[in-house]
Amino acid sequence: MFYISIFLQYMSQYIKTKLQYRTDLFVEFLSDLMFQGVNLIFILVVFGHTQFLNGWTRDEIIFIYGFFLVPFALFASFFNIWDFNERYIVRGEMDRVLTRPVHSLFQIVLERMELESLLGGITGLIVMGYAASRLHLTFHWYDVILFVLFVLGGTFVYAGIFISLASISFWSDARSSIMPMMYNIGNYGRYPVDIYNRVIRYILTWILPFAFVGVYPAAYFLRKTEWYTYSFLTPVMGVICFTLSLLLWNAGVKRYRGAGN
Amino acid sequence: MAKYIEMIRMRFLMMLAYRTNYYSGIFIYSINIGAYYFLWSAIYGGQPSIQGMTVEQMTTYVAIAWMARAFYFNNIDREIAMEIREGKVAIELIRPYNYLMMKTMQGLGEGIFRFIFFSLPGMLIVTFVFSLHFTTNVQTWSYFALSTVLSFIINSQINLLAGMVTFFTLNGEGLLRAKRFIIDLFSGLILPISFYPQWAQSVMHYLPFQAISYIPSMIFTESFTRDEAVKGMMFQAVWCVVLIVPIYLLWKAAKRKLIIQGG
Numbered sequence: 001m002f003y004i005s006i007f008l009q010y011m012s013q014y015i016k017t018k019l020q021y022r023t024d025l026f027v028e029f030l031s032d033l034m035f036q037g038v039n040l041i042f043i044l045v046v047f048g049h050t051q052f053l054n055g056w057t058r059d060e061i062i063f064i065y066g067f068f069l070v071p072f073a074l075f076a077s078f079f080n081i082w083d084f085n086e087r088y089i090v091r092g093e094m095d096r097v098l099t100r101p102v103h104s105l106f107q108i109v110l111e112r113m114e115l116e117s118l119l120g121g122i123t124g125l126i127v128m129g130y131a132a133s134r135l136h137l138t139f140h141w142y143d144v145i146l147f148v149l150f151v152l153g154g155t156f157v158y159a160g161i162f163i164s165l166a167s168i169s170f171w172s173d174a175r176s177s178i179m180p181m182m183y184n185i186g187n188y189g190r191y192p193v194d195i196y197n198r199v200i201r202y203i204l205t206w207i208l209p210f211a212f213v214g215v216y217p218a219a220y221f222l223r224k225t226e227w228y229t230y231s232f233l234t235p236v237m238g239v240i241c242f243t244l245s246l247l248l249w250n251a252g253v254k255r256y257r258g259a260g261n
Numbered sequence: 262m263a264k265y266i267e268m269i270r271m272r273f274l275m276m277l278a279y280r281t282n283y284y285s286g287i288f289i290y291s292i293n294i295g296a297y298y299f300l301w302s303a304i305y306g307g308q309p310s311i312q313g314m315t316v317e318q319m320t321t322y323v324a325i326a327w328m329a330r331a332f333y334f335n336n337i338d339r340e341i342a343m344e345i346r347e348g349k350v351a352i353e354l355i356r357p358y359n360y361l362m363m364k365t366m367q368g369l370g371e372g373i374f375r376f377i378f379f380s381l382p383g384m385l386i387v388t389f390v391f392s393l394h395f396t397t398n399v400q401t402w403s404y405f406a407l408s409t410v411l412s413f414i415i416n417s418q419i420n421l422l423a424g425m426v427t428f429f430t431l432n433g434e435g436l437l438r439a440k441r442f443i444i445d446l447f448s449g450l451i452l453p454i455s456f457y458p459q460w461a462q463s464v465m466h467y468l469p470f471q472a473i474s475y476i477p478s479m480i481f482t483e484s485f486t487r488d489e490a491v492k493g494m495m496f497q498a499v500w501c502v503v504l505i506v507p508i509y510l511l512w513k514a515a516k517r518k519l520i521i522q523g524g
Binding site: 024027028030031034035037038041042045046048049050052053054178180181184185187188191195196197200 | 300305306434439
């Protein structure tokens, strides 16, 4: 209960500060939209020259991309910790966080949230809606529940990977330059994994399970029965990834000694 | 002239001090190239060629486009915007060199550094990992070299323009980000221009962006005939000259504006 009330308080403060600078907010929205637009244009142009991508149609690929945008938007809004090393460890901000009676990771999530990224989720829903109507997909009432579960699973997969990476900085002063690399690997999950070779497919499923953010869960809604096992594993993978990363984080915090003298 | 060469050298040495940051950069580029490699292989499926390009030419196109980007890419637009915001530009203006020329030279220093420490080893890795096709034709290589230099000039000119526009606007960040997406899309970095629908191609023909990535990459993969390659380089050269005009005008206007702000 305490955590929820803190969350709401941070959120209201956040919205207040953001609404002070409305043009900045608008520009951010616009550049997010452009970023998503570039990827969509890529898909549209490519499918002007081919019918199938390893058996997947244009609209199915668009649907997967739309789905991917939703968990990614949630992740980008709440787990903005790619510069954790510089911001918290090098500058000693972690000391301040640790003196407070709320879990350190939760505080960092609150301090660094960027709610404007949620707009990407709405874009994703629109893209998915467009693709679904062209594919004449039908949905059951329980698909809504599954959708929420899959989206949360995907979000936690992403969050788990990035929290684990951030935790590394408790042990070594590694530069956060692996973070952008992870963003790029994350992009692999936007396309059907069967176009990659076996090694990459294995990595994307079990080691850096980015496939659970895009193609696997989306395959359920596209009624690709052969992928159902993976689809239903999505929430499980989310829980596993997130739990592991929390354990790693807590172990790291215990080891933390501060950057000062 | 000597002072500009010194600028190139200084920036090169500065980058050299931070060279470890670049090793991970090579992996990032390789990962990007890898993703597109598989994507394009799947897109081609059984088709022998699309728009006159084979799948080998296409994957080589992607690899060379990203590696050439390491050379022509620079952040001088952001640097200019920052120096304006922090007021440093006032001091730069009283120094005995042309500010814009100096920025371009710093960009060139960065480009040469990345070419040696980034593109060359990166290209080696990528060639080993993916089966890429490199021509042995000396003429193609020399055309490609010339074309890449021209693409550096055009990209820098566009960056100068974008940086200077932030003199006049309050929110420069959004503008610079928008510029980046436009260049990613219209320069041919992620998609060859010949893949776009006809109407889009004819629009892009009147814009300088394809001179940045599309033309050198098409030359390198020998997707252009000799005539097309020469025509492409002419296109680049013309834009190099044409872009000087808005830069000159904007620079004059910007200097006037700066005096008002500093007063």
